[in-house]
Amino acid sequence: MPLEILLILVIGGIAGITLLLHLTGRSSQRVLTQGTARMDWRRHFPDDVVIDVTVSHDGHAALVRTETGTGLLWSLGADTVGRHLLDFDWIEHPNGFEFQFRDFSSPGVVVHLDELERRHWQHLMEPS
Amino acid sequence: MTDHVSFPDAVQWAVPFFIAAILAEFLWITIKGRGGRYETRDAVTSLIMGAGNIASGFVLGFIAYAFFMWLWQITPLNLGTSIPIIILCFVLDDLRYYWVHRFGHRIRWVWASHVNHHSSQHYNLTTALRQTWTYTFTFMMVVRAPLILLGFHPALVLFCGGLNLIYQFWIHTEAIGKMPRWFESVMNTPSHHRAHHGRNARYLDCNYAGVFIIWDKMFGTFVPEQEDDRVDYGLVHNIGTFNPLRVAFHEWVGMWRDATQPGLTLSQRLAYCFAPPGYSHDGSRDSSEQIKKKHLDRHPSDRGTPGFEQFDKNPPNTRAKRA
Ligand SMILES: [Zn+2]
Ligand SMILES: [Zn+2]
Numbered sequence: 007m008p009l010e011i012l013l014i015l016v017i018g019g020i021a022g023i024t025l026l027l028h029l030t031g032r033s034s035q036r037v038l039t040q041g042t043a044r045m046d047w048r049r050h051f052p053d054d055v056v057i058d059v060t061v062s063h064d065g066h067a068a069l070v071r072t073e074t075g076t077g078l079l080w081s082l083g084a085d086t087v088g089r090h091l092l093d094f095d096w097i098e099h100p101n102g103f104e105f106q107f108r109d110f111s112s113p114g115v116v117v118h119l120d121e122l123e124r125r126h127w128q129h130l131m132e133p134s
Numbered sequence: 135m136t137d138h139v140s141f142p143d144a145v146q147w148a149v150p151f152f153i154a155a156i157l158a159e160f161l162w163i164t165i166k167g168r169g170g171r172y173e174t175r176d177a178v179t180s181l182i183m184g185a186g187n188i189a190s191g192f193v194l195g196f197i198a199y200a201f202f203m204w205l206w207q208i209t210p211l212n213l214g215t216s217i218p219i220i221i222l223c224f225v226l227d228d229l230r231y232y233w234v235h236r237f238g239h240r241i242r243w244v245w246a247s248h249v250n251h252h253s254s255q256h257y258n259l260t261t262a263l264r265q266t267w268t269y270t271f272t273f274m275m276v277v278r279a280p281l282i283l284l285g286f287h288p289a290l291v292l293f294c295g296g297l298n299l300i301y302q303f304w305i306h307t308e309a310i311g312k313m314p315r316w317f318e319s320v321m322n323t324p325s326h327h328r329a330h331h332g333r334n335a336r337y338l339d340c341n342y343a344g345v346f347i348i349w350d351k352m353f354g355t356f357v358p359e360q361e362d363d364r365v366d367y368g369l370v371h372n373i374g375t376f377n378p379l380r381v382a383f384h385e386w387v388g389m390w391r392d393a394t395q396p397g398l399t400l401s402q403r404l405a406y407c408f409a410p411p412g413y414s415h416d417g418s419r420d421s422s423e424q425i426k427k428k429h430l431d432r433h434p435s436d437r438g439t440p441g442f443e444q445f446d447k448n449p450p451n452t453r454a455k456r457a
Contacts, residue, residue: 019153084173087374111384112374
């Protein structure tokens, strides 16, 4: 196949499919509740015993406390990703906290929190 | 060269068909309200990975090709390109695919390339195109050497490999439940391959087939999709990014960091590169065997069911009592 035709097909195909998916509402982020966040954590980490779950007000992140430590669950497109808060940094962000992981497959996420939540999360993350 | 053999690059010619089929699947899901899910960024990442795979073929493909042509120079055998030889080549190349794919899940060096095909939590036709950019670095082209030394022309072998990949495109869908029973028993199907993409303990390291599922049945890796254990797509440790560069290289970076950390012995460093994924020198990670074992501790009734056959139906303590 001539290279120009292949390029047009590939670029046109990707652009077209992207536009189609976006315009039909396939770009929305997953919104978590206490229940779904707990279920998703158990899906990612079946060994963990969850103590409690704190969902951020926009539903895009949750702080999950387990018997073996605290973890962060957040929306990634229509799904979620979870990480134990072990090898990480969290820094203040105008909209909440930015979590950074030393993990090339999961560099970090900004969690949106209001003032009240911010203090509460900070308290939850402090080692007791 | 006197014996010039040329076959079309089947994968490139299939691109229009790929696009049309994705549109058709999306339309089907939208109209029926079932049969799979699509998410914009996930799908775009998969498509970009597919485009990058074709591009990496342009850039790095010559390495494998030069190796194959060298083998072709030294072999005294030439089987030609008659129809029965093409069919035989297709079947044997599918056996080659089975083993490359099995190595891809059991040797971290090869997994570093293959992992990205499994990095989506979705399962639709775009997932089929989420292909590696780094296959050349796995050196898995050596698994094709016997075929060429037996007298199959490199162009024929590559053509069959292309057809194999095209076949595997349509099985990446939830829109098709089960195919007719005879078909399910011989061929790789959406149902069998869904199980392969599962991160459930039951489905780890199963159904490596490309076209014919018979290889899994022959070599003991076949696990049928279970109605009461819905496939959860993705990786045991799902990645938190849609960035194609991170998708393509994350396991190579992880392997490098693991193998170069201070204080390891040489054999530990090598194990981080070549042992099955999940190896760790301090036991902080789980291999697929350990994941299965832990699952059975939580769900003892799954003992001996498909995917857990290697674990005795009777837990070790009852076995000891009998002995
Ligand atoms: Zn695989
Ligand atoms: Zn696949």
